[in-house]
Amino acid sequence: MKILQVSTVGTTLNSFLLPFARAFKSEGWIVDAAASGIFDFDQVVSTHNRCFDVEFCRNPLNISKLLSSLRKIRKIIKKEKYDVVHVHTPIAAFLTRLASIGVKQTKVYYTAHGFHYVSSNPFWKNGIFYLTEKIAGLKTDHLFVINNDDYNFALKYNIVKRELISYIHGIGVDPERYQYLPNAREEVFDELELSENTIVILHVAELNKNKNHDVMLKALSMFKAKFPYCKVHYLIVGEGMKKHDLEVQIESLDLMEHVSLLGRRNDIPKLLSACDIVTLSSIREGLPRCILEAMCVKKPIIASNIRGCNDLLSTGAGILVNEKSSELWADAIESLCFSPKKRKLMGTVGRQLIDDKYSDDKIVDQVINVYKKDFKHD
Missing domain, CATH: 3.40.50.2000 (Glycogen Phosphorylase B;)
Structure with a gap:
């Protein structure tokens, strides 16, 4: 053939x-x-x-x-x-x-x-x-x-x-490629100079309108206003036309110390291993590969309640949120930040889904x- x-x-x-x-x-x-x-x-x-x-x-x-x-x-x-x-x-x-x-x-x-x-x-x-x-x-x-x-x-x-x-x-997705790396957290925290107890939220997506980073930034601002002493850091991985707009928004929301724009990275398995939560706030998706990659390393996910995302998360591997509501995204961040047990359970559910059919x-x-x-x- x-x-x-x-x-x-x-x-x-x-x-x-x-x-x-x-x-x-x-x-x-x-x-x-x-x-x-x-x-x-x-x-x-x-x-x-x-x-x-x-x-x-x-x-x-x-x-x-x-x-x-x-x-x-x-x-x-x-x-x-x-x-x-x-x-x-x-x-x-x-x-x-x-x-x-x-x-x-x-x-x-x-x-x-x-x-x-x-x-x-x-x-x-x-x-x-x-x-x-x-x-x-x-x-x-x-x-x-x-x-x-x-x-x-x-x-x-x-x-x-x-x-x-x-x-x-x-x-x-290849589960062998996306395995948990035990030294990753220490290496990433040293690179970004993050304090030990910081909760890291990872977002891997092109910087464009569809990926809807704005809602996450607003949600993070709301969360920080409510819990000013909670250490949270938002890692944005990717390149795209909206980079400057996001930089302006980060500054206007006074989030410069809580957000890192990392650009294109070739060490996604390491970043996934180092983070606590993975997020995807898109307006439109097919079946997002970045969520599958996160599930391989047993990470909990906060994602838009849209097609593809709801296929993956409706059985308990994460939290589905209206892609337009910063308030609901802030609630989801709160829910996972203060519950290590919930994060672990969601990660286990996600990995089982990968093994079963993805x-x-x-x-x-x-x-x-x-x-x-x-x-x-x-």
């Missing part, structure tokens, strides 16, 4: 899809990849048989660049004669499915890492997302969804036929079984 994995940018392949490529190759299949900036990632290049740099334009109004992306990926698909083109991320998924129309020998699989359809969106915005999914659904031979809300959405709006939908538990080997097996079933019938 010959497969092409496609994502908008190379970092998606590098961060999330390498286990799939390795597993496919272990089956004796040829696995290529296409994305923008793909040759910046050595592991992606070495793991796949061939790589193609396709600049997928992210601006929907730039018609000429969109058409250029569409023509290039179509040329690759037709020339290489793939059995399966497996698409990820919205822009690459939409353009590649359009480019595959009329290419009869190739099946197109789509993993939706969280539909852009969100109930809080304006009607017109959801209408556009629905229309694009319906159009692209015409060239979708199998749809993988990663949370319960997206599964119900795909069924309700008949994005593809029911028998072409598989509900998988995310894209998986480890990457289980997810990869589910996907491979779909491939084998589809091609067994051909």
Whole structure:
């Protein structure tokens, strides 16, 4: 079998899809990849048989660049004669499915890492997302969804036929990579000059509007006003366009001594091991990988009560909070800061969930079984 994995940018392949490529190759299949900036990632290049740099334009109004992306990926698909083109991320998924129309020998699989359809969106915005999914659904031979809300959405709006939908538990996480590191807390506390009894809250996310750091900063300010002598430190890991805005907000809330903007880090397992609580205040998610990583090292989580997050935390691995209410976030911080027993229990529940159904080997097996079933019938 010959497969092409496609994502908008190379970092998606590098961060999330390498286990799939390795597993496919272990089956004796040829696995290529296409994305923008793909040759910046050595592991992606070495793991796949061939790589193609396709600049997928992210601006929907730039018609000429969109058409250029569409023509290039179509040329690759037709020339290489793939059995399966497996698409990820919205822009690459939409353009590649359009480019595959009329290419009869190739099946197109789509993993939706969280539909852009969100109930809080304006009607017109959801209408556009629905229309694009319906159009692209015409060239979708199998749809993988990663949370319960997206599964119900795909069924309700008949994005593809029911028998072409598989509900998988995310894209998986490697528990071996995210193990508890016993010396991590001492090392991180020394690096950041934190006092011994500080409660550390970790937030790993791009600095953008969707990740909604504002609500956490306001909540932390409320918590500090109520408990001025409680030592709490908020670690923000990630880069993005909102960095300056967050710096201004941190200063205006007088939180400079209680918040650290750490930028991009390559030692996430160490930071997870060192912290007490993990938080994710997003407005929209698919099935957040950062929560899965936190669960691997038995950390309790405070997260937005949105799709994906509620799939992971509804059984007791954390606290779900309205993403707009700083007051409720402050209450959640209070609840976990003063209850080590509750933090430990939530961490244990989370780790059990990873072992039961969210480890990457289980997810990869589910996907491979779909491939084998589809091609067994051909």
